[in-house]
């Protein structure tokens with residue numbers, strides 16, 4: 025039987041460390057120095073080593089992985105993860121807006137979000153606790169990568185409210201982590217990853233969760249499987265609700281009152297994309313109001329209420345810059 029004071033101290037440490045970790049990884053605003061975190065963390069590790077029965081699912085000590093998996097179980101997505109239709113020019117954006125206005129009979133607001141170039145993931149929570157994490161797969165059947173996703177520090181193991189929902193978003197590797205990883209692999213004579221997206225995919229498909237834990241992956245959540253599981257009635261509100269629940273959401277989102285504002289946003293971030301700490305391959309434009317999304321519905325493979333505007337590939341520009349054009 026463990027003394028109450030030790031049980032109480034372990035709970036205090038877990039909550040304090042999870043709060044510090046949330047500030048550091050989700051809000052990008054640490055409130056304590058690393059050495060403060062490290063000493064409290066060591067104190068918790070010592071207690072858990074002495075009293076393994078005190079280890080809980082949401083203990084920060086569970087973030088470092090430990091299991092080597094045999095393989096990944098299949099996960100059937102009750103609500104399919106659709107893909108987006110891509111467009112590549114302003115005319116197609118205008119055509120999208122025309123179709124939407126024609127179907128709804130009036131102008132609508134759009135939420136614009138950066139299109140993060142990572143891996144789609146689905147996170148299922150029951151009573152606020154993370155119970156399963158899966159890849160998109162083919163949209164209907166994905167792979168269970170729960171153990172690996174638990175090592176992603178920005179993914180909450182427990183939400184701020186005990187809600188039951190399935191959040192969806194992008195898991196990505198920041199550019200800095202990608203450069204560092206490839207440098208290390210080159211020094212060790214290993215193959216390097218072509219881009220951060222491949223590096224994130226490779227890291228999440230690792231059977232050794234300890235390796236995943238060291239890859240400094242992050243996330244931006246952007247929707248839920250069933251909008252009725254949120255109190256929000258629009259995409260823009262839903263992003264704030266997800267943030268309030270403890271998820272990391274992308275702060276560059278914009279509520280646009282017209283397609284002209286959407287185009288300004290696209291041009292703005294085509295300029296800024298090189299300066300972002302993560303890779304994007306475009307902008308996702310969504311009809312903001314959930315009732316209007318429902319009215320528009322889906323085709324076989326994609327929503328009618330959203331479109332992805334794709335930037336020209338950055339690598340291509342780099343190659344062109346490198347070629348010594350004849351003067």
Ligand SMILES: NC(=O)c1cc2c(=O)c3cc(F)ccc3oc2nc1N
Pocket residue numbers: 105106107108137138139140141142144194246247308326327330
């Ligand atoms: N990569 C992304 O950053 C991103 C991706 C999607 C989707 O794939 C997506 C697919 C749908 F069927 C509906 C909405 C979506 O919203 C999305 N929003 C985003 N911000």
